[in-house]
Amino acid sequence: MVKKIILTPIQKFVKIESSSGILLLLATILALVLANSPFSESYQSLWDYKIGFVTEDFKLNKPLLLWINDGLMAIFFLLIGLEIKREFLIGELNSLKKVAFPLLGALGGIIIPVLFYFVLNDNPETTKGWGIPMATDIAFSLALLKVLGNRVPLSLKVFLTAFAIVDDLGAVLVIALFYSSNIQLMLLGIALLLLVALYLISYLGYYSNFILIFLGIIIWTLFLKSGIHPTLAGILLAFSVPIRQKITTPEFVDNLVEITNNIKKASVSKKPILLKGQISEIDDLGEWTDKYQSPLQNLEHKLHNWVAYLIIPLFAFANSGVVLSSGLDLETALIVNIGICLVLGKSIGISLIIFIAKKIKLIDVPSDISNQQIIGVSFLAGIGFTMAIFIASLAFADSPKYIDSAKIGILIGSIIAAIIGYLILRFKK
Structure with a gap:
């Protein structure tokens, strides 16, 4: 009974993310087709269309692409924040022993690709793209595991999900520390005070979706105007949502x-x-x-389908349309660098640190997970689509050439990593 209670939410999560991965793939293909078709100009102009409002004292008028990347993606980060909080409090990361296996894998998957990037990079203008190969795309990677069916144990899917969440948390910290600029401390201070008020209200036992949305919009706007990337507001807002039930x-x-x-x-x-x-x-x-439901679980449940089936595919559709014509001005070295970081950096980083930690008995690897499966999953971790493209858009915001090159490198690297990982897991002995 206890096993069913623990595993059922994970199985449902994997099912949703797997289906989302398929939709994500279709959105990516459609974007590439449109960007390289007679409709290319219309496709590009759609995302450049400005929406918002302007007054004498306030301006919030942004291209549709930025409303998706800064606005809708804040909801994606809100969901990530809820998942992180749940996992750390009652999930697969709620003890040192549980967290050690995916945490060390995630650290290897973050540090080694970044080192690869710095070693391979020889252009000072592309140095700031070092954060691109850090994160793993949960939707795509779990979609491939779903295709493999019973060939992979549920514990391997839990491991992939857990270290991908830790990867995302690392990427969030990198965005906050290295990809935010021109910070307005007064606006940031007001936003943080509102967050503290929200945390205090939650701590005192009162929670309301209306208050979360109302203050969330204000905090998001303050983050945007302060120079801190506004999607980070989503993560911080998530931590204010209580997980407790009021009745048993x-x-x-x-x-x-x-x-x-x-x-x-x-x-x-x-x-x-x-x-x-x-x-x-x-x-x-x-x-x-209302008293029986956990506010965190309830909100996570309500957001999951919206994020999986609308926000992430829409993000992919808006950001994956790279023109692949022969005359396109691209940075080949950047494409190759990112591709190598995703394929080799991720696979070597994750599997090597896991094997070392396992050898010195620092972690306990579930008995139904083999070394070959760890290697296979470490290659799947090289599918860095959503977060990688997001970081690329921040790192090279003023250079379309480098953004397009980074996107192509991400696509190529992710495809190669997916194929290798799938074959290793598919033909496990």
Whole structure:
């Protein structure tokens, strides 16, 4: 029973992310086709179309592409933040022993690709792209594991999910520290004070989605105007959402039984409406349900499909349209560098540190995970699509040439890493 309670949410998560990965792939292909078709100009001009409002004292008027990258992606980061908080409090990362296996893998998958990047880079103008090969795309990588079916154990999917979340957390810190500029300390200070107020309200036991959304929009705007990338507001807002339940399962069940019995005893109207007593019981049911649900779990559940099936595919559709014509001005060295970092940097970094830690008994690897599977998953970690493109857009914001080169390097590296990882796992002995 306990095993089912723990594994069912993970299985559902994997299923959603796997389906999202397929949709992500279709969105990427469609973007590439449109960008290299007679509709290329219309495709590009769509994302350059400005939306917003301007007054004498305030301006918020941005291209559609930035509304997606700065606005919708903040919701993506909110979900990432909820997942990180849940995993650290009650999930696969809630103890030192549990966190050591994916944490060390994630550290290897962050540090080694960055070292590869610095060693291979010989252009000072592209040095700031070092953060691109850090993160793993959960949706794409889990989609491939889904295709493999029963050939891979659930524990391997949990490992991939856990270290990908740690990777994302590392990428978030890198964005905050290295890819934010011209910081307005007063605006940032106001945003942080509002966050503290939100944390305090949550700590005192009061939580409201309305307050979260209202203050969240203000905090997001303050981050945007302060020079800190506004998607980071999503992560910080997530930490204010409580995970606790106000009532226990037995208490909820007792009240549910009482409400059900009262509804059964009540007179039944022949008209398609409820009687006053029934309305009262339904209201009570709603109140007890709100108390029983964890706000964090409830919000995560509501956001997951929106992020998986709309926000991430839309992000891919908006950002993957690279023109692949022969006359395109590209930085070949950057393409090769990123490709090598994703394929070799990730695979060597993750598998090497895991094998060393396993040898010196620093971690316990689940018995159903073989060394070959660890190597296979370490290659899948080289699928760095969503976060890699996001960081590339920040690192080379003023250089379309380097952005396009980085995107091509990410696409090529991710495809090669996916193929190698899939074949290793597919033909496991």
